[in-house]
Amino acid sequence: MIHVLKPGLLTTIQDFGRYGHQKHGVIASGVMDQEAYRIANLLVGNGQHAPVLEITLMGPVLEFQQDACISICGGDLTPMINGERVGTWKPLYIKQGSELRFGKPKTGFRAYLAVAGGFNIPLTMNSASTYIRAGIGGYHGRPVEKGDVLEPSELSPLSNRVMEQWKADAGDAGFHEASWYVGHAFNHNGYTKEPIRIMPGREYDWFDKESQNRLTSETFKIDSKSDRMGYRLTGCQLSAVEERDLLSEAVAFGTIQVPAEGNPIILLADRQTTGGYPKIAQVASVDLPRLAQMRPGESFSFTMITHEEAQRLYLQQEKDINLLARGIEMKLT
Amino acid sequence: MDWTLHPLGDQAVLIEFGNEISEEINHTVQTAASSLDDWQPEWMVEYIPAFTTVTLFYDPLYIANHKTSQNQLPYDWVHQQVSEFLSTLTIKETGPARTVEIPVCYGGDLGPDLSYVAEKNGLTEEEVIERHMNGNYLVYMIGFAPGFPYIGGMDPAIAAPRRKDPRLKIPAGTVGIAGAQTGVYPLETPGGWQLIGRTPSKMFDPSNEEAPTLLQAGDRIQFRRITEEEYENLKEGGA
Structure with a gap:
């Protein structure tokens, strides 16, 4: 069992998302950074879609009342076990009675804590993801709070082997760190700030030439009113050529829509299923994880790529993750 | 029945049956949605029907691994599949709505x-x-x-x-x-x-x-x- 001593800023159980019910108006939810999420699970021998804790900026304090194998991927929010700094993007063995806490955030905005076996959370509509407004999924439909008790599910044979081996390696110590970690091709927080790649949206042509140019030449700042539903961008206004009414239709993770006042909004994991604002662009799937790690207050720019290129980049990224998955499995066995 | 296809990012295709609110167009949308329920291709993640559109979300990786040759992009393949699906779609007179x-x-x-x-x-x-x-x-x-x-x-x-x-x-x-x-x-x-x-x-x-x-x-x-x-x-x- 894992006791929550302090919940942190916003700590929720998430998985890949709640798919199949968007036609009922049920939002997809799920992790913001799918790449870090999947790798966190791989590092502890889980299936890629097991439930994890999504930790936002200021992490929780957790007391482990059992031995566990964990990993923390995504932003480096300065994890410490029993007061000692531990690494991210690697498997960690943590002994019963040890305490995991987070310090001052170093890079990124969200970290993913995976535990071997995955968190034992009943599925609601095929998913463990927390949908706060509807009060479903996750830990009783809400972010974790002080006093909550989280339980890992049964270990996979792979996780079990890893656990036994590291238990031996740890000896009397409160934890044990793997000597290796996932290199920075995936650790996008260490990247320089390259522009976020986008492709034209369905109503791109509704915008005047100047707005189209500004979209890729100016910088945008993530407003403090941003959340898991969407990033509100300020710094540069975009305007449609004519005031036309748009009938509500489906939107997706990464859709950039522009309300009448001109400040674009990038729709994220907790987006509504449909929207009625003109869609100027769409973030390429390959860059969504990097976007999810940006903090409110940060500035960035966009660069336009083709729909074809976005597809190729996505497939390449999937190939890379599959290769990594095989590499991790070899390391663990 | 007229329709056009448009990409929504790199993992979805939007089928548009018209651009005004009308019971007839919306009936076509409902027909397409229930036919997708019957079809349920394994590469489809889900779909979202709206006033005049149905947006189909697909799994590009599944398609690349199981359906397409080296050079074909997932969207082009989906475009083909959905076009074939729509060309066989017939709008039936249904009984009174619930x-x-x-x-x-x-x-x-x-x-x-x-x-x-x-x-x-x-x-x-x-x-x-x-x-x-x-x-x-x-x-x-x-x-x-x-x-x-x-x-x-x-x-x-x-x-x-x-x-x-x-x-x-x-x-x-x-x-x-x-x-x-x-x-x-x-x-x-x-x-x-x-x-x-x-x-x-x-x-x-x-x-x-x-x-x-x-x-x-x-x-x-x-x-x-x-x-x-x-x-x-x-x-x-x-x-």
Whole structure:
């Protein structure tokens, strides 16, 4: 069992998302950074879609009342076990009675804590993801709070082997760190700030030439009113050529829509299923994880790529993750 | 039947059947949606129907691994598949749509803006209720929130603009008017609608995996007036 001593800023159980019910108006939810999420699970021998804790900026304090194998991927929010700094993007063995806490955030905005076996959370509509407004999924439909008790599910044979081996390696110590970690091709927080790649949206042509140019030449700042539903961008206004009414239709993770006042909004994991604002662009799937790690207050720019290129980049990224998955499995066995 | 296909990012394709709100186009949308339910190709993640469109989300990786050769991109392959699917789609005359009755307690504390809507339109509160109950309502789509219906067919004589200062909390079950539209809030949300009443019916029930929402696109709606006492009884009965 894992006791929550302090919940942190916003700590929720998430998985890949709640798919199949968007036609009922049920939002997809799920992790913001799918790449870090999947790798966190791989590092502890889980299936890629097991439930994890999504930790936002200021992490929780957790007391482990059992031995566990964990990993923390995504932003480096300065994890410490029993007061000692531990690494991210690697498997960690943590002994019963040890305490995991987070310090001052170093890079990124969200970290993913995976535990071997995955968190034992009943599925609601095929998913463990927390949908706060509807009060479903996750830990009783809400972010974790002080006093909550989280339980890992049964270990996979792979996780079990890893656990036994590291238990031996740890000896009397409160934890044990793997000597290796996932290199920075995936650790996008260490990247320089390259522009976020986008492709034209369905109503791109509704915008005047100047707005189209500004979209890729100016910088945008993530407003403090941003959340898991969407990033509100300020710094540069975009305007449609004519005031036309748009009938509500489906939107997706990464859709950039522009309300009448001109400040674009990038729709994220907790987006509504449909929207009625003109869609100027769409973030390429390959860059969504990097976007999810940006903090409110940060500035960035966009660069336009083709729909074809976005597809190729996505497939390449999937190939890379599959290769990594095989590499991790070899390391663990 | 005319249709066009448009990409929505690198993992979805939008099928557009028209660009205006009409029962006929929406019927085509419903037909396409139920045919997708029958088809259920393994590369489809899900679909979202709307007023005049159906957006199909697909798994590009599955397609690249199982369906396409080295040079073909997932979208091009999906475009081909969906085009074939649509060319065989026939719009059948269906029987009468399902009518869902929604009991509503109008006015009072449960509908604090009823008097405003009446005043705005030069009607009495009774006349607003009468006209609201006698609309010819069709659910065009579900969106915005779980089970939230976009309903057409309200009497324009009871239309009312949104509030300038949206309320921070509107209770679940609230029946409201915004412009020429009426709707029912399935969850407690903030919102700018004019609130004319409340239903004890549960609009969203996540424990019902097959039909988690009371309303579905294509439904007809009949609002039925109930008293405050009936409202309380139905609410307690878990209606």
